[in-house]
Amino acid sequence: MSSSVKVVVTGAAGQIAYSLIPRLVDGKTFGNKKVNLTLVEIPQVVEKLKGLVMELEDSYFPNMGEVKYTDNFEEASKDADWFLLVGSIPRGIVYNGKKIEERSDLLSINGGIFVDQGKAIGEHGKANAKILVVGNPANTNAFIGKNAANNDSQLWMAMTMLDSNRAKSVISKKTNTDISDVTNMIIWGNHSPTMYPDSENVCINGVLGSEAINDMTWVESEFIPSVQQRGKAVIDARGASSATSAAKAAIDTVIACENPTPSGICFSAAIASDGSYDVPEGIICGYPLMTLEDGTVDIKRDIALSDFAKSKFQISIDELLEEKEAVKHLMK
Ligand SMILES: NC(=O)c1ccc[n+]([C@@H]2O[C@H](COP(=O)([O-])OP(=O)(O)OC[C@H]3O[C@@H](n4cnc5c(N)ncnc54)[C@H](O)[C@@H]3O)[C@@H](O)[C@H]2O)c1
Numbered sequence: 001m002s003s004s005v006k007v008v009v010t011g012a013a014g015q016i017a018y019s020l021i022p023r024l025v026d027g028k029t030f031g032n033k034k035v036n037l038t039l040v041e042i043p044q045v046v047e048k049l050k051g052l053v054m055e056l057e058d059s060y061f062p063n064m065g066e067v068k069y070t071d072n073f074e075e076a077s078k079d080a081d082w083f084l085l086v087g088s089i090p091r092g093i094v095y096n097g098k099k100i101e102e103r104s105d106l107l108s109i110n111g112g113i114f115v116d117q118g119k120a121i122g123e124h125g126k127a128n129a130k131i132l133v134v135g136n137p138a139n140t141n142a143f144i145g146k147n148a149a150n151n152d153s154q155l156w157m158a159m160t161m162l163d164s165n166r167a168k169s170v171i172s173k174k175t176n177t178d179i180s181d182v183t184n185m186i187i188w189g190n191h192s193p194t195m196y197p198d199s200e201n202v203c204i205n206g207v208l209g210s211e212a213i214n215d216m217t218w219v220e221s222e223f224i225p226s227v228q229q230r231g232k233a234v235i236d237a238r239g240a241s242s243a244t245s246a247a248k249a250a251i252d253t254v255i256a257c258e259n260p261t262p263s264g265i266c267f268s269a270a271i272a273s274d275g276s277y278d279v280p281e282g283i284i285c286g287y288p289l290m291t292l293e294d295g296t297v298d299i300k301r302d303i304a305l306s307d308f309a310k311s312k313f314q315i316s317i318d319e320l321l322e323e324k325e326a327v328k329h330l331m332k
Contacts, residue, residue: 004034004065006080006126010117011087011135012039012069013048015240019247020084022056025064029251030258036065038076040087046071074120081126084250085117085145088135104326107137111330114141118148128295129154132253132269134246138191139270139284140323144330146272146284155297157269160187160195160286161256162242162249164268167197167227171204174223175212181205186303187268187286188277189316190323195286196312197227201303210306224312257297261290266300276301277313283320 007024011017017039025035037056039049049069056067070076077083088110089095100106114133121131131154133142138158146156164185172179184203188196199219202209213219226233234242256267266288273279276287276299288300305313 004036005030005082006036006038007082007084008038008040008073008076008080009084009086010040010073011085012052013041013045014086015243016086016134016246016250018052019244020086020250021052022059022061023247023251024084024254025056025061027061027063029254030063033063034065035063037067038080039067039069040073040076041069041071042087043071073117074124077117077120077124079124079126080121081129082254083117083121083125083129083131084134084254085114085131085141086134086250088113088141103137107140107323107326108330110135110137110141111144111327114145115148115330118145121145121154122149122151125149125151125154127151127153130254130257130297131156132250133158134250136191137323139286139320140327142270142284143272143282143324144327147331150332155257155271156284157253157257157271157297158191158284158286159246159249159253160191160268160270161253162246163187163191163195163197163227163230163286165245165249165252166230167199167202167223170223170226171199171202171209171213174218175204177204184266184288185268186266186288188309188313189286190320191270191286192316192319193228193232194316194319195228196309196316197224198303198309199223200306200309201288216308256289257291259291260293266290266303269297271297271299274299277303277305279317280321283317283324285317285320 142156142158168182168185186198200210204212270284270286273285
């Protein structure tokens, strides 16, 4: 075995984590590396993780290293290479005697969690640690965490890969194309119903969507709303939010960051804006990304946006700015 990687997963007793964690140690996500896991839960739930650890041991994963579980995030974060921040308080539950229904309440409660986790990551995580926020509201949680971490050598991301994968599936059906021939499915903006899935720059068998699809009525009235609302449709159908597809998307994001991106290709995640594509600096915004040979992840800056795309993207940027305003009390 060549080397090892330490991965911290929060929300480890939740439904996404149950699909996610075995895939981290299956020898595909991190190749030949030994994977040491630290699983984190809230104190009320943490003992359940004993059962998950037993199952992992019983599964015979040759690449699995040490597996620990804890409710102490600060301790967990020491020298970690990857943080998969899945844990968050979902909408609809009663928290401190109040039912959490408003997005502003959700932002505030989860924001508090991400201040503490961000501080710990900035102080104790590896200098080149990568952090993928899955727990919603993912972009603004990542924004809060990054600010609290105050460590610019670390990379904070919010997950939009699930939206990208969903959009690829819709495009492959519409164009009768094998899904493996659909690439560069960019999700611009926020991981929320304002996201803009880009049907013009998607690549279908080497042809841009703007040429291959050629049906803007379908794009506006079916494609965009179906991708934006797919999370809700899954909840309505199964009575719980997407889990196995969310776990697969988190794994896809890790793999995309661990391996150089082939020339001309990009993948989707949200990272801090540096002003690219006229997005105000600092907000965690869905972009086309690429991983360079040295392992750094950068924005792909040569994508052309039509006036239609710009107007849709702006709606999501405006929402991110509103969320930023709603959590300003959590910023230093
Ligand atoms: N970005 C995406 O594409 C995407 C997709 C699907 C779901 N999600 C989000 O992912 C999150 C997790 O979803 P799930 O279905 O696994 O939920 P779940 O309720 O099954 O599990 C969440 C777990 O997080 C734990 N948790 C809460 N606060 C924590 C903290 N401070 N530290 C550690 N653990 C904590 C809870 O105890 C719970 O076990 C939700 O916020 C959901 O909205 C995001």
